Each structure stands twice: as C-alpha cells, then as structure tokens.
Amino acid sequence: MVNYALPLVGIVGKTNVGKSTFFSAATEVDVDISNRPFTTINPNNGIAYVRDKCPHVEFGLQGCNPRTGFCKNGTRFIPIELMDVAGLIPGAHMGRGLGNKFMDDLRKADVFLLVVDASGSTSPEGVPVKPGTFDPVEEVKNILREIDLWFLRIVSSNWDKLAVSVDTSGKDPVDALTDKLSGIQVSRANIMKTLEETGLSRKKLSSWTKEELEMFAFTLRRNSKPLVIVANKADIPASLDNIKRLREEFKDTPVIPASAEAELALKKAAKAGIIEYMPGDSSFAIKKPEKLSDAQRKALRYIEEKVMQKYGSTGVQQAIETAVYQVLGRVPVYTVEDPVRLTDKKGNVLPDVFLVDRRATIRDVAYLIHSDFARNLVGAINAKTKLRISGDSPVQHGLVVKFIVA
Ligand SMILES: Nc1nc2c(ncn2[C@@H]2O[C@H](COP(=O)(O)OP(=O)(O)OP(=O)(O)O)[C@@H](O)[C@H]2O)c(=O)[nH]1
Ligand SMILES: [Mg+2]
Structure with missing residues (x-):
C-alpha cells in the first residue's frame, strides 16, 4: 500500500x-x-x-x-x-x-x-x-494582515516560557522553534532562513522585542505559506x-x-x-x-x-x-515495475504518480513507497530513455521510473 x-x-x-x-x-x-x-x-x-x-x-x-x-x-x-x-x-x-x-x-x-x-x-x-x-488591492492587504496576525498568535503563544527555557538550558533555538512550530507545517530550513533574513539568528530569544517577534512571525508566514x-x-x-x-x-x-x-x-x-x-x-x-x-x-x-x-x-x-x-515546485513522477510496458506487478499501466518536490532525488521518491525500499535502492531505470540512473539523480517533471532494489 x-x-x-x-x-x-x-x-x-x-x-x-x-x-x-x-x-x-x-x-x-x-x-x-x-x-x-x-x-x-x-x-x-x-x-x-x-x-x-x-x-x-x-x-x-x-x-x-x-x-x-x-x-x-x-x-x-x-x-x-x-x-x-x-x-x-x-x-x-x-x-x-x-x-x-x-x-x-x-x-x-x-x-x-x-x-x-x-x-x-x-x-x-x-x-x-x-x-x-x-x-x-485593499482587500488582499487586509487578508494578508489577518493571516500574519494568525501566525503571530501561534508564534507568540507561550513565548516567554519557551525563550527562558531555551536561553537557560543552552538548547539550540532552531530546534526549539522547529518543535514549537511543527504543527503549522514550518520546516527547520524555513526557520533558519527567517532568522537570517530578520537578523535574529544570534539574538537570545528572551531578548527579542515585541517588534522583533512580529517581524519574525510575519517573515516566517511569507516563507512558509x-x-x-x-x-x-x-x-x-x-x-x-x-x-x-x-x-x-x-x-x-x-x-x-x-x-x-x-x-x-x-x-x-x-x-x-x-x-x-x-x-x-x-x-x-x-x-x-x-x-x-x-x-x-x-x-x-x-x-x-x-x-x-x-x-x-x-x-x-x-x-x-x-x-x-x-509556487510549491512539485513535479509528477510515475513509478512502474516494468519499464517497457509501464505496468505494476499486476499489469496495471502507470498506476502510481507522486507529486514530489522538484529538488527531490530518485531515492526520496523510493522513500515515499517504503523506507526499506529506499535503503536497498541500487539505482533506477528511466523508462523514457531506458537508461540506468543512480539513486541520487534528480527527478524531472513527468519522469517514469523503475526502481532497482538489491
Ligand atoms: N459573478 C460571480 N459571482 C460569484 C463567483 N463566484 C462566486 N460568486 C457568488 O458569490 C457569492 C458568495 O459565494 P460563496 O462561494 O458562498 O462565497 P464564500 O467566500 O465561500 O463565502 P463565506 O463562506 O460566506 O465566507 C455567491 O452568490 C456566489 O454565487 C464568480 O466567479 N462570479
Ligand atoms: Mg464559503
């Protein structure tokens, strides 16, 4: 499955x-x-x-x-x-x-x-x-403001407690923020990018001003949504x-x-x-x-x-x-068992397609099917060219691929 x-x-x-x-x-x-x-x-x-x-x-x-x-x-x-x-x-x-x-x-x-x-x-x-x-135009500005303020509400909830605990325990602030914001689909990379862009990466969390917290929340909203x-x-x-x-x-x-x-x-x-x-x-x-x-x-x-x-x-x-x-940069990638007939084991033609990040590799796609599958991956076949490609090759829009597993 x-x-x-x-x-x-x-x-x-x-x-x-x-x-x-x-x-x-x-x-x-x-x-x-x-x-x-x-x-x-x-x-x-x-x-x-x-x-x-x-x-x-x-x-x-x-x-x-x-x-x-x-x-x-x-x-x-x-x-x-x-x-x-x-x-x-x-x-x-x-x-x-x-x-x-x-x-x-x-x-x-x-x-x-x-x-x-x-x-x-x-x-x-x-x-x-x-x-x-x-x-x-005003309507869009109003809505963006409300979305920003929704983000700010989430970012600033329990902020003081988090800030003090990070600053006193020596925990990595990026880790702490990633944990805190995982519920709103914010990645570690986005948090790092936002800290850089706002110039807050070296500033102790407990010393952020109200304005800095706002700037962080609004920039993070732009980067992650x-x-x-x-x-x-x-x-x-x-x-x-x-x-x-x-x-x-x-x-x-x-x-x-x-x-x-x-x-x-x-x-x-x-x-x-x-x-x-x-x-x-x-x-x-x-x-x-x-x-x-x-x-x-x-x-x-x-x-x-x-x-x-x-x-x-x-x-x-x-x-x-x-x-x-x-905007999201997803590309469709089709996976098959038989790279000539483009079928799965049961003979279904092109049964599966994944919308993956365009920066993904073949191995990343294999992970979507099963982690064991990805670990045992030794390569793949591009069904269009019939050429063997490595697990580290990047995906492309419309790629049809057969995985080769050890
Ligand atoms: N002329 C025109 N009217 C539209 C269009 N799309 C939606 N409407 C009308 O706009 C009104 C509101 O549509 P909804 O889809 O209920 O709007 P909504 O944004 O979901 O509204 P809420 O759930 O109340 O926030 C309805 O009378 C629709 O028929 C469109 O493309 N053109
Ligand atoms: Mg509605």
Whole structure:
C-alpha cells in the first residue's frame, strides 16, 4: 500500500467572495454557497486535481489504470487536497466576524489560494454592493494582515516560557522553534532562513522585542505559506482593471483571474451531458443545442463572452496548478515495475504518480513507497530513455521510473 501526503491547498479570503464556489467547482463536492457573509462555518475538505500530459500517450499505449485520480483524453488528473474554511474580515484577529481561530484548520496547508472579489462588489464585511465600490488591492492587504496576525498568535503563544527555557538550558533555538512550530507545517530550513533574513539568528530569544517577534512571525508566514491570488468574479466587467492593479501591486505573487461560478456551471452542465468540457479548457462545446432552455443558453453565452473569450479559461484549474507546480515546485513522477510496458506487478499501466518536490532525488521518491525500499535502492531505470540512473539523480517533471532494489 502506497502511503504519501498529497499537497494540501488551503482556500482563504474575505467572507462572501466565492471561496466555497471555487471549492465546489474544483472538487465537485456540494457545499453551501450564498450571497451573504459567513455562509461557511465548518471547513470543507475535498479532492481536486492538477493536470499532466499522461505518459501513456508519449509511449503509444492505449490507456492507463490510475490507482488515484483519473485519465481523460490523454490528460492525467492527479489528486491534491483542497480545503475551504470560513471567511476573514478586517479585525478577525480581535474576534470580529468569526475571528481567525478557524485558520488553525489550515495550519497544515502547504500553500494558500487567496480568493479576492476582483469586482469590488462586496464590502470589507462581505455585504453585497455595486461592482467597483471596493478595492480588491485593499482587500488582499487586509487578508494578508489577518493571516500574519494568525501566525503571530501561534508564534507568540507561550513565548516567554519557551525563550527562558531555551536561553537557560543552552538548547539550540532552531530546534526549539522547529518543535514549537511543527504543527503549522514550518520546516527547520524555513526557520533558519527567517532568522537570517530578520537578523535574529544570534539574538537570545528572551531578548527579542515585541517588534522583533512580529517581524519574525510575519517573515516566517511569507516563507512558509506561499500563496496565489485568485482574482475571482472576473466575469464582472469591473474586474478587468482591478486585475491589472492587483498584478502591479503584488509583483511577487501570481494573480490568476477566475470565475468560480462559471467553472461550477460548466462542470454541472458537463455532468448533465449538456456540454463537452474538460477542466482548464479554453472552450466548451454544446452537445445538443436544441435541448437547451433559454436560461441555459443565456448562461452559457455569458460564460463564453465574459470569461472564456476574455481570459482564456475559468482560471480555477490554472490557479490550483500555479499553486502546486509553480509556487510549491512539485513535479509528477510515475513509478512502474516494468519499464517497457509501464505496468505494476499486476499489469496495471502507470498506476502510481507522486507529486514530489522538484529538488527531490530518485531515492526520496523510493522513500515515499517504503523506507526499506529506499535503503536497498541500487539505482533506477528511466523508462523514457531506458537508461540506468543512480539513486541520487534528480527527478524531472513527468519522469517514469523503475526502481532497482538489491
Ligand atoms: N459573478 C460571480 N459571482 C460569484 C463567483 N463566484 C462566486 N460568486 C457568488 O458569490 C457569492 C458568495 O459565494 P460563496 O462561494 O458562498 O462565497 P464564500 O467566500 O465561500 O463565502 P463565506 O463562506 O460566506 O465566507 C455567491 O452568490 C456566489 O454565487 C464568480 O466567479 N462570479
Ligand atoms: Mg464559503
């Protein structure tokens, strides 16, 4: 049994901006959606996918047998975990709205999708208003501040006690901080990087000022919870100009225009057999135009004109892939027993694929299967080149590999 953690992508944002719509569109899980603040209270968990060109095509095989996810028209859909939580409003850290404690549900997230109402048609409290009334740039700043303050709450809890015990016992502060923050998916490397960047690596923990603790928490948040900005409600015309401004303002963060509502409608129409549509596609085809109601025809025309022609896709699939591939730097690696037929022992074609860090080695992938397996690894075969490679070779996107074990 293969056991490995899927990348966990957390959806955060102001209340009533379309987070649950995005979640539902991506996972096809039905959840509460409505045009009022604080519809979601408890977190929603589901499986979404990143796409990859399935290697079975390049190898000239008829198809494949994924153990998880699926393959359609030569596109492999590889599972990831998606989580949708309650919405934040300014002052959440002081308990306004639903507060920010529910962010703890997202402490294990590897990356965040920060969903923003690009049309500016919801107030900072999530109340619906005329498009263009509010500024999504301010909205992103507000949410980043609330996420930072959530981090600060975690970092500073029991701080004095920790600081004194580290300073008096001579324990390595990096070890102590790594232990303390393991619950929020912060690595040792990230803690070291953050200490360097903030100039705090040589300063005794008990002598950190309030400002230094804040700087540490905020920098650590940036280093350990990278994000993608999802400029949602892009179908509303007021969004176009705001998306430009978001890109100018947040230069280091990908900004993906999206219409979660359009993706949800297309997925439902495809399920009902009304249209032909694959997630992430730049268009859809109506199967039986004569069967459409006027309302359906109008809705599909709206999506075609306001979303597909303008942005090239609904952005939902693109946002998830930007988070997993570009920001997190994961790459798909396929493992097989037979490097010619690309099968496992039972004859399943390309059954397993792992989303691993692009800096991983072949041995690291073997570890995901079993530690004994990795220890006894003597090399591997790259199924595409049929060449033998060493366990220390780096992985690449789309690598198909057979392990050689002593
Ligand atoms: N025009 C437009 N409306 C959208 C889009 N996505 C979501 N909405 C609408 O926005 C409203 C809020 O959607 P939800 O998905 O419930 O928002 P949320 O962020 O989960 O809200 P809370 O759980 O209450 O914080 C609903 O009326 C959706 O139909 C979109 O892409 N375009
Ligand atoms: Mg919601």
